[in-house]
Amino acid sequence: MKMENSYKDLSAEIKEVAKKVLAEEDVDQLLGFAQGEFSGLTEPVIIKKAEQAQRMVFTEDATPMLSKYLLEYKEKKQAVVAKPCDTRAIAYYLSEDIIDRKNLVIIGINGCPGLKDNTACDECDTRNPVISDYQVGEEISSAELAAELKGVKYLLEDMTPAERKEHYSQEFARCTQCYACRDACPVCYCDHCYVESNQPEWVEEGSSADKDMIFHLMRTMHMPGRCVNCGACEMACPEGIDMRSMTTHLYHKAEELYDFRPGISPEQPPLLSDFSKEDSEPGFL
Ligand code: SF4
Ligand code: SF4
Numbered sequence: 001m002k003m004e005n006s007y008k009d010l011s012a013e014i015k016e017v018a019k020k021v022l023a024e025e026d027v028d029q030l031l032g033f034a035q036g037e038f039s040g041l042t043e044p045v046i047i048k049k050a051e052q053a054q055r056m057v058f059t060e061d062a063t064p065m066l067s068k069y070l071l072e073y074k075e076k077k078q079a080v081v082a083k084p085c086d087t088r089a090i091a092y093y094l095s096e097d098i099i100d101r102k103n104l105v106i107i108g109i110n111g112c113p114g115l116k117d118n119t120a121c122d123e124c125d126t127r128n129p130v131i132s133d134y135q136v137g138e139e140i141s142s143a144e145l146a147a148e149l150k151g152v153k154y155l156l157e158d159m160t161p162a163e164r165k166e167h168y169s170q171e172f173a174r175c176t177q178c179y180a181c182r183d184a185c186p187v188c189y190c191d192h193c194y195v196e197s198n199q200p201e202w203v204e205e206g207s208s209a210d211k212d213m214i215f216h217l218m219r220t221m222h223m224p225g226r227c228v229n230c231g232a233c234e235m236a237c238p239e240g241i242d243m244r245s246m247t248t249h250l251y252h253k254a255e256e257l258y259d260f261r262p263g264i265s266p267e268q269p270p271l272l273s274d275f276s277k278e279d280s281e282p283g284f285l
């Protein structure tokens with residue numbers, strides 16, 4: 001976990017900014033986090049009145065990607081408390097034109113302190129918002145971020161193809177195809193997912209080693225230029241399966257080969273819809 005801004009200070013600032021946004025901006029609702037009244041857990045919440053802003057918090061358990069919740073209500077004008085990885089997902093939505101910027105008020109979190117048990121936070125290279133209307137917390141400087149990332153290694157870097165096959169065969173053997181990883185992912189948002197398609201039937205019903213591998217390989221192949229490396233997929237998995245290292249590998253390959261980082265700007269064309277004759281063609285996996 002990173003500790004640049006305390007959760008307590010961020011929570012206090014979020015309450016104030018949320019109150020202001022609900023009082024002064026013409027929004028239908030604000031998405032954020034609150035302490036569950038009965039569970040005591042940090043839960044996503046929708047509030048509509050300034051006086052409800054007192055309930056809001058930001059904690060090390062603020063795992064769900066509120067960016068994805070925006071898509072549920074995209075006809076409404078919404079404000080959202082956005083971690084930097086959420087702002088990248090939002091910038092990606094804007095680049096694909098699936099949400100209207102005029103319907104968004106983004107409260108971005110600077111110097112994100114990260115989340116408990118989320119390994120993506122240890123590798124996170126975007127800890128300030130890439131797009132926002134309001135901000136809370138102190139920014140982390142690029143020098144500080146570079147110092148924190150020095151020496152970080154990614155799982156697939158040193159693995160041979162045979163070791164990768166062995167690793168993922170063991171990981172996916174525990175997969176029950178519950179699709180919680182897909183549902184938690186902010187950039188898995190197709191109206192009709194290929195896993196539920198029966199014409200053609202890409203993945204047969206039921207779980208087996210082959211079917212699980214097909215599901216994960218196909219999902220991974222949908223991720224180049226989309227994955228913002230937030231770790232929500234892995235955090236959602238009830239079996240503790242490592243699938244993020246595959247999408248993270250593509251995340252780094254897109255940068256290395258095409259100088260492309262998903263969700264860095266709303267104006268950036270999606271990776272797979274933009275090409276030049278000079279592009280390298282090494283294949284991704
Ligand atoms: S991955 Fe998201 S939650 Fe984790 S440190 Fe980065 S911006 Fe924060
Ligand atoms: S694939 Fe995983 S790490 Fe990548 S954007 Fe989706 S949830 Fe986040």
Ligand code: SF4
Pocket residue numbers: 174175176177178179180181182236237238239240241243
């Ligand atoms: S959340 Fe875990 S168990 Fe469920 S489909 Fe994804 S990898 Fe498999």
